[in-house]
Amino acid sequence: MAVSPTAPTxxxxxAPAAAPAAAPAxxxxxxxxxxxxxxxxxxxxxxxxxxxxxxxxATAATTPAPVPIxxxxxxxxxxxxxxxxxxxxxxxxxxxxxxxxxxxxxxLVVALHGCTQxxxxxxxxxxxxxxxxxxxxxxxxxxxxxxxxxxxxxxxFDAAQNSRGVGEAASVLQMVxxxxxxxxxxxxxxxxxxxSAGGGMAADLLADYPDVFAGGAVDAGPPAHxxxxxxxxxxxxNDDQRLTPAQWAEKVRRAAPGHPGPWPRVAIWQGTxxxxxxxxxxxxxxxxxxxxxxxxxxxxxxxxxxxxxxETHYDDAGGRPxxxxxxxxxxxxxxxxxxxxxxxxxxxxxxxxxxAICSGYHTALFWGLDSGGPTVPGLPAPSGLTATATGxxxxxxxxxxxxxxxxxxxxxxGAPVADPTGTAWADGGLSAGTAYGYAVAAVAAxxxxxxxxxxxxxxxxxxxxxxxxxxxxHQVAAGRATLTGGLVYxxxxxxxxxxxxxxxxxxxxxxxxxxxxxxxxxx
Numbered sequence: 001m002a003v004s005p006t007a008p009t010x011x012x013x014x015a016p017a018a019a020p021a022a023a024p025a026x027x028x029x030x031x032x033x034x035x036x037x038x039x040x041x042x043x044x045x046x047x048x049x050x051x052x053x054x055x056x057x058a059t060a061a062t063t064p065a066p067v068p069i070x071x072x073x074x075x076x077x078x079x080x081x082x083x084x085x086x087x088x089x090x091x092x093x094x095x096x097x098x099x100x101x102x103x104x105x106x107x108l109v110v111a112l113h114g115c116t117q118x119x120x121x122x123x124x125x126x127x128x129x130x131x132x133x134x135x136x137x138x139x140x141x142x143x144x145x146x147x148x149x150x151x152x153x154x155x156x157f158d159a160a161q162n163s164r165g166v167g168e169a170a171s172v173l174q175m176v177x178x179x180x181x182x183x184x185x186x187x188x189x190x191x192x193x194x195x196s197a198g199g200g201m202a203a204d205l206l207a208d209y210p211d212v213f214a215g216g217a218v219d220a221g222p223p224a225h226x227x228x229x230x231x232x233x234x235x236x237x238n239d240d241q242r243l244t245p246a247q248w249a250e251k252v253r254r255a256a257p258g259h260p261g262p263w264p265r266v267a268i269w270q271g272t273x274x275x276x277x278x279x280x281x282x283x284x285x286x287x288x289x290x291x292x293x294x295x296x297x298x299x300x301x302x303x304x305x306x307x308x309x310x311e312t313h314y315d316d317a318g319g320r321p322x323x324x325x326x327x328x329x330x331x332x333x334x335x336x337x338x339x340x341x342x343x344x345x346x347x348x349x350x351x352x353x354x355x356a357i358c359s360g361y362h363t364a365l366f367w368g369l370d371s372g373g374p375t376v377p378g379l380p381a382p383s384g385l386t387a388t389a390t391g392x393x394x395x396x397x398x399x400x401x402x403x404x405x406x407x408x409x410x411x412x413x414g415a416p417v418a419d420p421t422g423t424a425w426a427d428g429g430l431s432a433g434t435a436y437g438y439a440v441a442a443v444a445a446x447x448x449x450x451x452x453x454x455x456x457x458x459x460x461x462x463x464x465x466x467x468x469x470x471x472x473x474h475q476v477a478a479g480r481a482t483l484t485g486g487l488v489y490x491x492x493x494x495x496x497x498x499x500x501x502x503x504x505x506x507x508x509x510x511x512x513x514x515x516x517x518x519x520x521x522x523x
Contacts, residue, residue, distance in 0.1 A: 077102075077133060079123055082182070086174030090167045093143040094175045095119040096182070099133045104184030107137035107369055109191045110172060110205075112198030114220075114335070114352055115153035119143035125353040127337055127346030127360040128193075135369045138183045140175050144168065156200030157233035162225065164208035164256055172205060176212060191367055193217035193267075193360075195335045195352065196277060200226070203285065206264045207255035215265040217363045219335050220277045223284045225251040240280045240487065240496045245297070248288035263292050267324045267363045271331030271354075272492055278484065279327070279494030286325050290314050293322045298522075301435035301459055302511040306344065307336065307357030310492060310515035313435075319457075324366050327492045327515055331356050343415040365413065371439070371452050379404055379442045379450030382423075387458040392432040395458055397440070398424045402450070405442035409449050413437050435459040467523030469507040472500050480508050480516050490516045 077099040085094050109132070113122040119141035123129060128139050145152050154161075154168060161167030176190060192213050194202035199221020206216040207224035226236035235241070253259070266289045270282035290297050293316060300315035308329035313321040328336055334354040337347025338361075346358040364370060384400040397410065401423050410418040410425055413436060418425055430436065437457045442450040468480060472488040475481040481488050481497060488497040490508055492515030498504045509519035 077129065079129070082175075082178060085178035086171070088171045088174065090161060090169070090171035091144075091148055092168060092171040092175075093119070093145070094178070095123070095141040095143060096179060097123060097129045097132060097139040097141065098183055099136065099138075102136060102138060102183060105186045106183060107135075107189035107191065107367075108140065108176065108179055108183065108185040109137055109193065109369075110140045110142065110176065110202075112142055112154055112172075112192070112194030112201050113152075114194075114196035114198050115149075115151040117152065117195075117198075117352070121350070122195075125337065125348045125350045126195075126335060127348075127358055130346045131360050131364050131369070135364060137189075137369060138179060138185065140179050142168075142172055142175060153197035154194070154201035156197055156204050156222070157227040157230055157236070159228040162201060162204040162208070162228075168201065169205055169208050172201075173209060173212065187212075189214055189367075189369075191215045191217075191369075193219065193363060194221065195219045196221060196333065199277075204255070206266065207252040210252075210256055210259050210261075210263055213264045215267070215367045217267040217269065217359070217366075218285055219269040219359060220271065220274055220281075220333055221285075222277065222281045223248055223251070223288045225255055226281075226284070237277050237281070239278070239485075240489075241284060242496075243284070245287040245291035248284060249291035252288060252292050263289075263322075265322050265367065267326065267366045269326045269328070269336060269359050269363075270494070271328045271333065271336075271356075272482075272494075273330050274333045276333035279492075280489060280496060281494075282325055282327065283489075283494045283496070286314070286323060289323045295322060299511065299517070301457065302515070303435040303459075304431060305357060305362065307331075307338065309336075309357045310511065311362070311435075312493070312511065312515075312517075321366060325493070326357075326359065326362065327494075328356050329492065329515075335359060344413075365437075370411075371455070379444050379448075381451040381453040382408065382440050382442055383453070385438065385440055385453045385456050387436075387438045387456045389458050389460045390426070392461055393430045394426055394428045395430060395436060395438070395460065396424070396426050397438055399440050399453065402442035404444065405450075406445050407443045409441045409443055411439045411441070411452065419443065430460050432460050467507055467509045467519055469523070470505065471502045472497055472504045472506065473502045475506065475508060476500060480510075490518060493517045 079097045082094045082096050111122055111128050122141055132139050144154050156162050192202045192205050199218040202216050203218045203224040206213055222236045227233045268282050268285045270279050295314050299312045302312045305311055310327045313324040316322040334352035336356040336359040337353050338345045338358040339348050344361050346360050349355050382399040382402050386398050388396045390396045407419050407421045409416050437455045439452045439455045441452045476483050481490050483500050488500050495518045497506050507519045507523050508516040509523055510516050
């Protein structure tokens with residue numbers, strides 16, 4: 001259910017988040033995105049059998065075996081195993097990556113692998129070490145093993161392992177504490193992310209420790225505390241649980257009783273062709289965390305990103321995204337990466353690491369990790385940034401001057417796009433009906449960039465929004481919804497629409513390419 005099968009924890013039938021065998025990295029990206037049904041069915045049966053074998057409970061004496069790892073990355077940072085981080089009730093191993101010269105007060109990201117994967121796999125493929133080098137943060141990579149689960153899945157589905165103060169959840173918290181001592185972590189900027197089963201555990205950790213994690217990302221995983229037993233895991237992965245947003249939110253509130261807030265900011269990543277952890281999980285995660293935040297399920301904005309990705313965000317009372325849903329058209333079960341040298345590239349393809357978009361990069365921007373870079377004495381962040389849409393494809397920017405600046409650097413969605421010498425600039429050639437986030441920094445005479453301003457988001461007018469009202473049969477026939485087991489789900493958002501027949505009628509609104517949301521009574 002939860003998470004990419006990298007064989008993460010979401011498994012078919014009775015097994016938790018176990019993924020079908022991934023296509024070889026040498027196959028074309030389009031082929032790698034969709035798992036072959038026959039292979040998936042076979043792996044599902046084998047996985048279910050493996051997970052139901054006796055002896056899946058770890059013994060205190062056995063820790064996951066160390067994996068061979070290089071001492072350094074090309075950038076000079078260190079990737080190594082850390083021992084003696086605590087009592088380790090969940091029988092996990094701790095690995096860390098820290099960029100060379102990491103200063104105190106840097107953020108920390110906990111990255112959880114999927115089923116059949118290791119910390120080394122995540123280190124080599126996920127892109128998080130590259131982003132750590134770029135933005136200046138440390139990474140903790142927990143590792144489980146076959147002593148805990150036959151497929152090395154984190155046990156997001158076991159109440160003795162996924163709850164506050166016990167099992168694997170407690171082991172991860174001990175790693176955070178140890179990393180804080182090692183790196184001098186800013187305790188207000190600790191984040192957790194994971195794929196498939198690792199994604200399911202990441203969701204649980206966000207609910208268990210909202211006082212520890214400022215934000216999280218769930219990649220191809222289930223909602224927090226969807227399952228408390230192995231037998232419930234398959235249903236979570238594959239089926240609409242038919243819980244209300246309030247019921248989903250109550251699972252979070254029960255996990256850390258008495259926590260008054262604030263709550264973590266949550267990014268949700270989901271492939272629309274994922275048959276291991278169905279897209280309905282992303283909808284349930286969205287319902288769960290928007291309800292926890294008390295912000296409703298009407299999107300604050302929607303925009304198109306690379307790789308056929310649609311981002312829908314839900315803002316808090318201050319206008320900052322609290323929950324963001326990233327739906328990747330046509331992608332199967334896995335973590336989205338985008339190898340390459342560009343600012344928005346990261347990672348390497350492999351089993352359950354699929355070439356689509358650098359999910360880590362956009363998650364880092366969502367968490368605000370791009371705004372904590374080095375600053376230049378005397379060159380503070382420009383103030384008074386404004387962004388105004390002046391047409392369907394143009395945004396006009398303006399800001400206050402900074403003494404000592406010879407130019408300014410403008411960032412769109414975290415990537416540098418211009419270096420004007422004045423305090424105004426117009427960004428053209430944009431897509432209509434799309435949200436863009438802008439920030440600006442002053443540049444000194446020696447070419448060093450100072451602190452960035454806060455991000456201002458603006459949406460260009462127009463766009464592809466349109467509505468269709470008809471019965472579920474014709475919504476599916478028109479390609480605006482999908483059919484699974486006699487039930488209908490909106491394409492892209494995965495929202496449940498009920499039975500496949502000509503009697504159930506809904507309105508769907510298109511908010512981006514291949515992305516539809518329920519809009520009954522609002523179009």
